Amino acid sequence: MNPVVERYGDKEALAEAVAARLLERLAVAQAEGRVPQVVLTGGSVADAVHRALARLTPQTRVDWSRVGLWWGDERFVAPDDADRNAGQARAALLDAVAPDPALVHEMPSSADAADVQEGAAAYAATLAAHGPETFDVVMLGVGPDGHVASLFPGHPALAAEDLDVVGVTGSPKPPPERISLTLDRLNRTRAVWLVAAGAEKAEAVAGALAGAPAFEVPAAAVHGLEETVLHLDEAAAGRL
Numbered sequence: 001m002n003p004v005v006e007r008y009g010d011k012e013a014l015a016e017a018v019a020a021r022l023l024e025r026l027a028v029a030q031a032e033g034r035v036p037q038v039v040l041t042g043g044s045v046a047d048a049v050h051r052a053l054a055r056l057t058p059q060t061r062v063d064w065s066r067v068g069l070w071w072g073d074e075r076f077v078a079p080d081d082a083d084r085n086a087g088q089a090r091a092a093l094l095d096a097v098a099p100d101p102a103l104v105h106e107m108p109s110s111a112d113a114a115d116v117q118e119g120a121a122a123y124a125a126t127l128a129a130h131g132p133e134t135f136d137v138v139m140l141g142v143g144p145d146g147h148v149a150s151l152f153p154g155h156p157a158l159a160a161e162d163l164d165v166v167g168v169t170g171s172p173k174p175p176p177e178r179i180s181l182t183l184d185r186l187n188r189t190r191a192v193w194l195v196a197a198g199a200e201k202a203e204a205v206a207g208a209l210a211g212a213p214a215f216e217v218p219a220a221a222v223h224g225l226e227e228t229v230l231h232l233d234e235a236a237a238g239r240l
């Protein structure tokens with residue numbers, strides 16, 4: 001499916017629009033009697049989206065206690081480490097909207113598993129036991145190198161087969177140990193939304209849209225079953 005590009009003036013406008021669109025998607029799913037399943041991401045744009053979600057929620061009918069929350073990737077560090085994507089999401093969004101703790105599925109920290117491979121296996125078991133066949137929305141930041149989740153260009157984790165979750169060692173971006181959903185699992189979703197802001201993302205975004213090889217630009221390899229949208233600010237769209 002061809003990706004759709006949505007352009008916004010700046011990061012804040014992007015965050016506001018993505019948050020509004022997600023809230024609409026959640027409200028529709030809940031009106032249909034479903035518990036929508038959303039995959040959160042980390043990084044600077046994600047943080048802005050999370051804050052916008054918290055800000056806009058009171059104007060909507062969305063009941064966050066009936067939303068399943070997952071993560072596309074996580075840093076395998078101590079639970080209170082500032083590098084944790086889940087910690088950032090809690091501070092910006094979850095502390096404000098009171099989700100059902102039973103539906104919030106954080107990836108393991110270094111306090112939960114002996115090593116990163118054990119952590120990845122534990123999250124795969126959680127997904128198998130409680131996860132949906134397909135997610136509703138997977139949100140993904142895009143690194144300047146084209147990485148998504150913790151799947152980096154040229155890294156063997158990109159080629160993981162028959163796995164939903166992979167333990168990543170030797171990440172080129174610190175911290176070196178991470179847990180990530182695989183490309184196969186990320187793509188089992190109705191909608192993939194890539195979110196990118198800033199001129200440093202422009203080359204990766206252009207490569208993703210041009211269909212660069214996944215090994216060079218992992219962002220080129222993520223697609224939703226029903227839609228794939230690149231949400232970009234003008235700077236990130238600068239090479240299109």
Ligand SMILES: O=C1O[C@H](COP(=O)(O)O)[C@@H](O)[C@H](O)[C@H]1O
Nearest residue numbers: 041042043044045141142143149
């Ligand atoms: O390391 C990571 O980087 C990406 C992109 O982050 P950004 O700050 O450049 O937007 C992020 O999406 C991913 O979850 C994270 O672990």
